[in-house]
Amino acid sequence: MNIINIMWAGGSPYVSVHKVHQQILSQAEPGARISSWLLQGRGSCCSTESTREWQLSHRLLKGRHLWMLLRPWLHGRLREALEQANAQVLVLDGLGVSRLILPVVQKMPDVRVAIVFHGKTRLRRADVALLRSIPGSRLSIVAVSQTLASALEQDLGIPVNVLRTALEPKGFRRGLLEPEQARQALNLPTQGVRVMGAVGRLVDSKGFDYLLEAFAQASQQQPDLRLVILGEGVQRALLEGRIKALGLVDKVLMPGHCNGLAQLYRAFDWVLIPSHAEGLGLVLQEAVMAEVPVLCSDLSVFREQLGDAGLYAPAGDPQAWAKAIIDCAGLPAEQVAAAQQQALAPDQAWQRFSQASRELLRTP
The missing domain is CATH 3.40.50.11930 (Rossmann fold)
Incomplete structure (x- = not known):
């Protein structure tokens, strides 16, 4: 064939x-x-x-x-x-x-x-x-x-x-760096800070502009918070300008697109997904498989995957996101991650995806 x-x-x-x-x-x-x-x-x-x-x-x-x-x-x-x-x-x-x-x-x-x-x-x-x-x-x-x-x-x-796109769980988990290794790869402190991660192209639909506003508010109450935005795109200059204007230069890191990005999820205590819209959102799946809890926009496509185990905030609302970030910082991250892992069920999802893909590729 x-x-x-x-x-x-x-x-x-x-x-x-x-x-x-x-x-x-x-x-x-x-x-x-x-x-x-x-x-x-x-x-x-x-x-x-x-x-x-x-x-x-x-x-x-x-x-x-x-x-x-x-x-x-x-x-x-x-x-x-x-x-x-x-x-x-x-x-x-x-x-x-x-x-x-x-x-x-x-x-x-x-x-x-x-x-x-x-x-x-x-x-x-x-x-x-x-x-x-x-x-x-x-x-x-x-x-x-x-x-x-x-x-x-x-x-x-x-x-x-x-x-519904799924990633092969065993191979993905095998490539993950341990938290200390992942933080070292990103030049982050290994202790004394709580790191929020966001991953995606630097474009308007990903919502990173208002995430910075929310993070600025949250970090005033939680000074040990740090934010890492992994990705590249046309909004880099705009976002860098907002980081300076908000006085976040020492608290927000934007290292660009990283090869081996999927290895780095365990550098984060939480993954934030503030998208205005998504077809699926692979970042959500990758974070959950890395056993990192997720806070995401209240979109039907995310609820489809996480259901009641998800933690949601209204897309485009900096005040609501600031409160949600503060709330997340006080939650038992391991328990939240475990509940989200159970809801996503990556192994079963991969089996369904594999079967559907084989059917898709059949010859006439």
């Missing part, structure tokens, strides 16, 4: 999306040939056998205005490449990739397509028509959470399956 995994782009901003695809592809049948295509950017993609970097311009991918005239040429190149690869199954990264690839495979009846949606997206009428144009026998649309699947199904009017 020949599987091609087609991603929008490479690089650190897309690490979590690549991680999801890597987990899916790990369930391919023995002997399957797997390759990945990056439409933009450079870098390895999902640890597959080979990666092809198309280096397409953003304007060409979007196909607007005069660039639309080049679409037939690009579609021809893509079809030729798929035929040369003897592609049987395509795994597509969301709507942007689907807009480009589905018109190509409409006339390739032996190719089966699986589209993985990672977050909420705006569907145009043309998108709905395009997704409906591929017969259900050749197309699987999946979403990484029940919350996202329900929203997409309502917009599309066709079935959307749930493929």
